[in-house]
Amino acid sequence: MSEVIVVTSGKGGVGKTTTTANLGTGLAAAGHKVVLVDADIGLRNLDVVMGLENRIVYDITNVTDGQIPYKKALIKDKRYDGLYLLPAAQTKDKTAVSPEQMRELCDELRQEFEYVIIDCPAGIEQGFKNAIAGADRAVVVTTPEVSAVRDADRIIGLLEANELREPKLIVNRLRYNMVKAGDMMSIDDIIDILAIELLGVVPEDEMVVITTNRGETVVQDDKSRSGQAYRNIVRRIKGEQVPLMDLQEGGFLTRLRKFMGLK
Amino acid sequence: MDSLIKNPDRQANGGEDTIGDENTILIKRTLRSGQRLHYDGNVVVMGDVNPGAEIVASGNVIIMGQLRGVVHAGASGNEKAIVMSFRLAPTQLRIANHITRPPDGDSPETGHPEIASIKNGVVTIEPFHASADRQHR
Ligand SMILES: Nc1ncnc2c1ncn2[C@@H]1O[C@H](COP(=O)(O)OP(=O)(O)O)[C@@H](O)[C@H]1O
Ligand SMILES: [Mg+2]
Numbered sequence: 001m002s003e004v005i006v007v008t009s010g011k012g013g014v015g016k017t018t019t020t021a022n023l024g025t026g027l028a029a030a031g032h033k034v035v036l037v038d039a040d041i042g043l044r045n046l047d048v049v050m051g052l053e054n055r056i057v058y059d060i061t062n063v064t065d066g067q068i069p070y071k072k073a074l075i076k077d078k079r080y081d082g083l084y085l086l087p088a089a090q091t092k093d094k095t096a097v098s099p100e101q102m103r104e105l106c107d108e109l110r111q112e113f114e115y116v117i118i119d120c121p122a123g124i125e126q127g128f129k130n131a132i133a134g135a136d137r138a139v140v141v142t143t144p145e146v147s148a149v150r151d152a153d154r155i156i157g158l159l160e161a162n163e164l165r166e167p168k169l170i171v172n173r174l175r176y177n178m179v180k181a182g183d184m185m186s187i188d189d190i191i192d193i194l195a196i197e198l199l200g201v202v203p204e205d206e207m208v209v210i211t212t213n214r215g216e217t218v219v220q221d222d223k224s225r226s227g228q229a230y231r232n233i234v235r236r237i238k239g240e241q242v243p244l245m246d247l248q249e250g251g252f253l254t255r256l257r258k259f260m261g262l263k
Numbered sequence: 264m265d266s267l268i269k270n271p272d273r274q275a276n277g278g279e280d281t282i283g284d285e286n287t288i289l290i291k292r293t294l295r296s297g298q299r300l301h302y303d304g305n306v307v308v309m310g311d312v313n314p315g316a317e318i319v320a321s322g323n324v325i326i327m328g329q330l331r332g333v334v335h336a337g338a339s340g341n342e343k344a345i346v347m348s349f350r351l352a353p354t355q356l357r358i359a360n361h362i363t364r365p366p367d368g369d370s371p372e373t374g375h376p377e378i379a380s381i382k383n384g385v386v387t388i389e390p391f392h393a394s395a396d397r398q399h400r
Contacts, residue, residue: 151296154312160292
């Protein structure tokens with residue numbers, strides 16, 4: 001059984017590319033065959049985050065134009081045998097691919113891979129419509145900021161209208177101390193508005209930046225909290241029941257609840 | 264409810280305490296940011312109206328959830344229109360040609376439904392008690 005999962009957000013810079021790279025790497029580390037598709041055409045950077053930029057010869061538009069079979073454009077990951085990247089075009093714009101072409105591509109990829117993970121561009125325009133066209137499931141990434149949550153809400157509405165029901169939420173860059181001080185939206189505040197299932201919470205962590213700069217992913221880093229958060233999310237994607245109340249994430253969730261109760 | 268069934272005439276004529284002779288639409292989901300509903304009649308939402316969502320209705324608006332977006336009831340000038348919700352925390356609330364917004368800062372959760380209507384020319388928000396409400400209308 002294979003799944004096509006699109007990673008969306010609405011607002012830019014909240015962590016879609018980081019999430020795509022970490023989910024893909026985490027699933028590959030668990031032994032799955034995975035392809036990451038960079039659908040952020042014109043602003044490609046999944047290849048940079050994966051540390052694969054210098055290997056690109058062909059891109060997604062060469063495939064959708066029918067110039068080459070997709071296998072020729074795939075780039076194999078440095079570390080995991082089952083992990084591949086289909087890079088975006090840097091020089092073209094979002095109209096270079098159509099939703100119909102995207103759907104065909106996803107159906108071809110799902111013959112070969114267990115997980116197809118699509119990195120969606122920001123916004124609600126054509127690039128977004130292309131990216132979601134071939135997906136079975138959607139993940140919505142937000143940061144605990146009012147504007148990001150507002151855009152996530154808009155995206156959830158659009159996903160639902162496009163028959164991508166029950167999208168799952170990842171809250172990225174949460175800063176416990178700020179939430180505690182009442183200076184940042186809490187998980188409860190966010191879920192109260194978005195009312196969708198929480199897939200996981202990734203803390204603000206400089207290890208994300210450090211690993212990204214090395215072309216690595218934090219999910220491979222055993223010691224970091226964000227790496228643990230991504231590993232938990234990977235297991236939940238696979239259908240495992242991993243409670244939010246475990247050592248890493250639960251610790252602060254219970255504290256948060258207490259804090260909320262005091263108000 | 265009972266009285267409506269027993270007095271079909273009143274329902275048809277739209278007496279003071281019935282919903283009127285306008286159409287009513289039932290929305291069985293949450294209205295999310297960027298979603299708008301314009302309706303000539305009453306609107307009932309089984310869900311929330313999120314920030315960035317908007318309802319404009321010529322009649323009453325009843326939200327079986329939280330109101331955090333923008334609602335305009337009585338949009339074609341009906342000053343008797345009401346807005347009701349389990350939590351009234353709108354971005355902006357309009358009834359007929361009155362426009363209000365809640366005071367800045369967090370609006371507290373009251374734990375009971377609230378109703379907004381025009382009283383003495385101003386939009387007034389009160390807790391909704393079924394019996395009391397029937398008395399003063
Ligand atoms: N949990 C995190 N902690 C710290 N920095 C993060 C975290 N997640 C993402 N970032 C940083 O935020 C920036 C934007 O992330 P990115 O994944 O490129 O967002 P998007 O693809 O949504 O535009 C990047 O510099 C990334 O390293
Ligand atoms: Mg990106």
